[in-house]
Amino acid sequence: MDYDIIIGIETHVELDTHSKMFCTCSANGFGAEPNVHVCPTCAGMPGALPVINKRAVEFSMMLGVALNCSINQHTFWERKSYWYPDLPKGYQITQYQYPMCYDGYLEFDVRDLSGGWNEQSYRKRVRIRRAHLEEDTGKLTHAGRSSYVDYNRSGVPLLEIVTEPDIFNAHEAYAYLSALQDIVRYLGISTGDMEKGAMRCEPNMSLRPKGTDAFGTKVEIKNLNSLSAVRGAIAYEAKRQSAALDKGEKIRQVTLGWDDVRGVTVVQREKEDAHDYRYFPEPDLPPLDVSDAWLDEVRAQVPELPIAKQARYQSEFGLSAYDAVQLTNNKAVAEWFEKGISAGKDEGPVHPSSFILHPFAKRLANFIIGDLTRLMNASGTAINQIKIKPAQLLGLAKLVEAQTINSNTAKLVIEEMFNTGAEAQAIVQAKGLAQVSDSSVLEKTIGDVLAANPKEVENYLKGNEKLLQFLVGQTMKASKGKANPQMIQSLMKAALERRRL
């Protein structure tokens, strides 16, 4: 039978503040020795009082703005009570009735597996039910009859983002999370690193026969520490559950863990006893009011987001969708590209016949996506560490556009620029790389090549026209790659035709 898969996702994002949500301990304890970032507040000692980290509140509002949410300007904190050793107070301070952000949506593109756009790709909108601010728990390590608790993570600001059940397959889940990850990184509010637990997601999913309305039994999947694990786990569960339903079996309401090594889900616990969290207003914290002025300040801090940038790069610079995505995946790369663009914004098209919205956008994009990315990857350098400045790459683009050098030479020049940080023009001059477009010089080289290859010339004149390319190649070689290839092509042809007469 065919089934609809219905997925909602809860994502916990650790906010990248310096200090914790309610105390001044460091919030960056990943990889640190256990319990070195702990104080009476985040260890849950009686009498210790929490104080709200303003920056964490701002970060959560920034995400709300980016996700098109309404912001609760009057909210208060609540205690969610349960017993577990990773929660030293016996309750978690969280937002329940009035989440910081609610009723928003995230729009993103669902692409093929390599990130490319094809005829199956589409734009998708997932509604965001809420995003609320809370504190993270500690970490447990189990060994024999004891468990060991590390409270470094306890009290780190955590934003829980909950979608409506608007996601219908593993690819959409992957695309949603990858878009969310891009956004938190663009906003600079979280590293978004799933491998380090800075972004943790728990999809819940159910199946129902196509064409029916009632929701099936919901399972929750945990322990997903990469985007591909999310995709793998959902695809696996969809297959497992539809096979079970086909056989007439019932789906049990359970929490599943994903075993990345074996590529299977494993039951973690049956969800029989519903928790009784006994939420009630946190008496240790006064309510939080957000003034219009504060909210405006926060709005102003939200930068242009990837999907808006992509649209603008296409309409303003005439770039392809593919190029636009490549340039905007990483905010630092996008900013670098834009600096190059603005360095050349006052210049008109150099080439009168070329219809382009920005004279150098396409060449800049090609250099960044191609040669520059290759050089950065090979040397393990990030774009804000490289020696080339955006305006310098623009200089190279201009030399190619003006046909001072050809694109083969440009590859050599960009490598030299990458290694030394020198200007393109200086490298071209110092190494004598300028393209030869002087027809008298080219005519002489062509004459030499024709004289050196009498057999090929004869065969060409007898009708073997393929030999033209051979002779052009010989001329390029003789000019050490500096000849203008279009000119060689036409001059060579003319020279050969003259011999027919």
Place this chain on the structure above:
Amino acid sequence: MLTSEQVNRVAHLARLALTEDEKQRYARQLSAILDYAEQLANVDVSHVPPTATVLPVRSVVREADVVNQLLTRDEVLKNAPRSDGESFEVAAAITESS
């Protein structure tokens, strides 16, 4: 009057072990408290905004996001009933948290 089952449930949530006598006594006392609070149901609060506190204080925040480590690990672990010198040690916690 609360049932003994309800008292058991509340006691379990607070991880309290109660004797039969205590259960009966707390059933009476808890019921009295609930009845007292129940009087609020007679008041029309339809025009009162949800109130989490009666104090006028609002939005007390830490302006600067600055780290200040108040205790060393040794000091923190002095409060641990058991520890291995690095972590708080507790009886094996087998079920997963939520």
